[in-house]
Amino acid sequence: MNSSQLLARNARKYPNREAVVCMGKRTTYKELDQLVNRLAHALIGEGIQKGSKVALFLPNVEEFVISYFAVQRIGAVVVPINVKLTTEELEYILDHSDADALIAHEMVFDTVKQLQAPSLLIKTGKPQDNFLSFESLIDNAEDASFPCLLKEDDESTILYTSGTTGKPKGVLFSYRNILTVATMIAVEMEVKPESRMLLMMPLSHSAPLHLFLMAGILVGSTLVITPTFTPDLLIETVEKEKTTHFFGAPVAYLLTVDNPRLKTADLSSMKWWIYGGAPLSANEVRMVKQAFRTDNICCVYGLTEAGPSGSLLLAEEHDAKAGSIGKRAPLHTELRIVDDQGEDVQPGEVGEIVLLGEGNMIGYYKDDEATKETFIGEWLKTGDLGRFDEDGYIWIVDRKKDLIISGGVNVYPKEIEEVILQFPNVTEVAVVGVPHVEWGETVKAVFAAKSPIDVDELKDFLSAHLAKFKVPRLYEQVDALPRNASGKILKQPLREGVAVK
Numbered sequence: 001m002n003s004s005q006l007l008a009r010n011a012r013k014y015p016n017r018e019a020v021v022c023m024g025k026r027t028t029y030k031e032l033d034q035l036v037n038r039l040a041h042a043l044i045g046e047g048i049q050k051g052s053k054v055a056l057f058l059p060n061v062e063e064f065v066i067s068y069f070a071v072q073r074i075g076a077v078v079v080p081i082n083v084k085l086t087t088e089e090l091e092y093i094l095d096h097s098d099a100d101a102l103i104a105h106e107m108v109f110d111t112v113k114q115l116q117a118p119s120l121l122i123k124t125g126k127p128q129d130n131f132l133s134f135e136s137l138i139d140n141a142e143d144a145s146f147p148c149l150l151k152e153d154d155e156s157t158i159l160y161t162s163g164t165t166g167k168p169k170g171v172l173f174s175y176r177n178i179l180t181v182a183t184m185i186a187v188e189m190e191v192k193p194e195s196r197m198l199l200m201m202p203l204s205h206s207a208p209l210h211l212f213l214m215a216g217i218l219v220g221s222t223l224v225i226t227p228t229f230t231p232d233l234l235i236e237t238v239e240k241e242k243t244t245h246f247f248g249a250p251v252a253y254l255l256t257v258d259n260p261r262l263k264t265a266d267l268s269s270m271k272w273w274i275y276g277g278a279p280l281s282a283n284e285v286r287m288v289k290q291a292f293r294t295d296n297i298c299c300v301y302g303l304t305e306a307g308p309s310g311s312l313l314l315a316e317e318h319d320a321k322a323g324s325i326g327k328r329a330p331l332h333t334e335l336r337i338v339d340d341q342g343e344d345v346q347p348g349e350v351g352e353i354v355l356l357g358e359g360n361m362i363g364y365y366k367d368d369e370a371t372k373e374t375f376i377g378e379w380l381k382t383g384d385l386g387r388f389d390e391d392g393y394i395w396i397v398d399r400k401k402d403l404i405i406s407g408g409v410n411v412y413p414k415e416i417e418e419v420i421l422q423f424p425n426v427t428e429v430a431v432v433g434v435p436h437v438e439w440g441e442t443v444k445a446v447f448a449a450k451s452p453i454d455v456d457e458l459k460d461f462l463s464a465h466l467a468k469f470k471v472p473r474l475y476e477q478v479d480a481l482p483r484n485a486s487g488k489i490l491k492q493p494l495r496e497g498v499a500v501k
Contacts, residue, residue: 020225043070448480
């Protein structure tokens with residue numbers, strides 16, 4: 001079974017059911033499958049074939065869904081790319097992925113209009129310069145069905161990591177990888193043909209794409225797609241489309257809790273409010289549950305390289321264990337916490353979280369060395385340091401690469417960051433280790449705030465909550481922390497060019 005066959009099956013099984021709802025347009029499964037056939041024939045006519053790489057520079061629009069399945073129907077490999085990237089960042093991925101074609105949207109055409117490669121360039125709307133028209137290709141293409149005979153272990157997709165510590169890596173997936181995690185979500189979160197999946201987070205990311213879009217296609221649900229996220233749009237879309245499942249980063253929920261429309265909004269259709277990418281604290285969970293008038297909030301933990309899959313913190317566990325990532329791995333996944341020798345740690349001890357399951361990537365595209373370093377046998381190293389508590393729940397301590405070793409003592413930035421965020425007016429913070437002649441590293445806090453912060457007052461506050469060796473020695477207030485296109489804080493620029501004697 002492969003993704004294209006799933007879509008074709010649903011077109012036969014549920015021909016008149018809405019497959020995609022986007023910006024007022026409603027497309028049935030039969031219509032979607034026909035559009036996919038047409039684009040597949042058009043791409044074949046332009047020289048795309050099995051094994052070709054086709055990049056998608058598209059926001060959450062119907063054209064993304066059509067293109068995704070058309071590329072896979074041919075047996076080509078789809079490369080979704082974050083539309084927030086700059087032209088330079090986009091060019092790197094196009095070159096690294098060996099892209100044979102690019103399909104872009106008019107909304108982001110300014111980023112791509114100067115491109116000379118790859119050889120096949122397509123945009124939505126009217127043709128322009130060396131870009132062909134997406135709509136014209138479909139309109140003039142053959143309407144016949146296009147059989148797809150790919151196997152589960154054939155290559156499907158390359159997703160690029162955020163590149164917080166260097167150049168983005170291409171994560172290569174098979175159909176087996178993707179169908180494994182899609183099935184996991186469908187089972188764990190009760191995705192059914194009657195479900196209506198609200199997709200507002202970028203489909204260039206693994207969780208929205210592999211977990212929620214593909215779970216919907218797996219069972220024949222309706223995909224409700226918006227090109228962007230705003231609190232007003234979230235509330236409006238849930239009310240209008242009676243959606244049942246939503247996945248968002250914690251910030252999506254936190255930005256929405258203060259929206260006055262929430263107080264009177266009809267959110268009764270929603271059965272699953274799901275978040276991931278970072279935990280919500282106990283206080284934040286209380287705020288979200290109260291504002292959204294729901295107890296149905298669930299945390300998913302995982303990483304791109306794992307499909308994603310990892311662990312679950314279920315709704316009924318939030319009152320006691322908010323902030324943790326749960327106590328078990330979901331369907332088809334196993335989880336351990338190990339020391340540097342790969343041996344299981346004891347409860348309370350810190351080690352690296354490792355994952356096993358058929359959702360794990362094939363490997364990094366064109367980087368065998370990095371792939372080898374990421375696995376212990378078949379177990380995928382997450383790079384996250386965590387521990388089990390006395391009840392078996394998993395708490396992430398920090399990223400392994402962010403660990404600071406000062407005077408031979410381990411310092412976990414995440415712990416310090418959480419305390420600094422409790423100081424009045426601080427809005428964001430990153431704690432990093434910078435070189436020190438005697439101690440190896442010392443601790444530096446870089447933060448943004450609504451008003452100037454008195455560093456001495458901040459130090460006194462931290463000294464009351466943290467051991468002396470954890471209190472940062474260096475402080476810097478900035479207007480905003482550097483972030484990549486995915487919104488993740490870039491710590492490496494904060495470490496560079498700083499040394500302390």
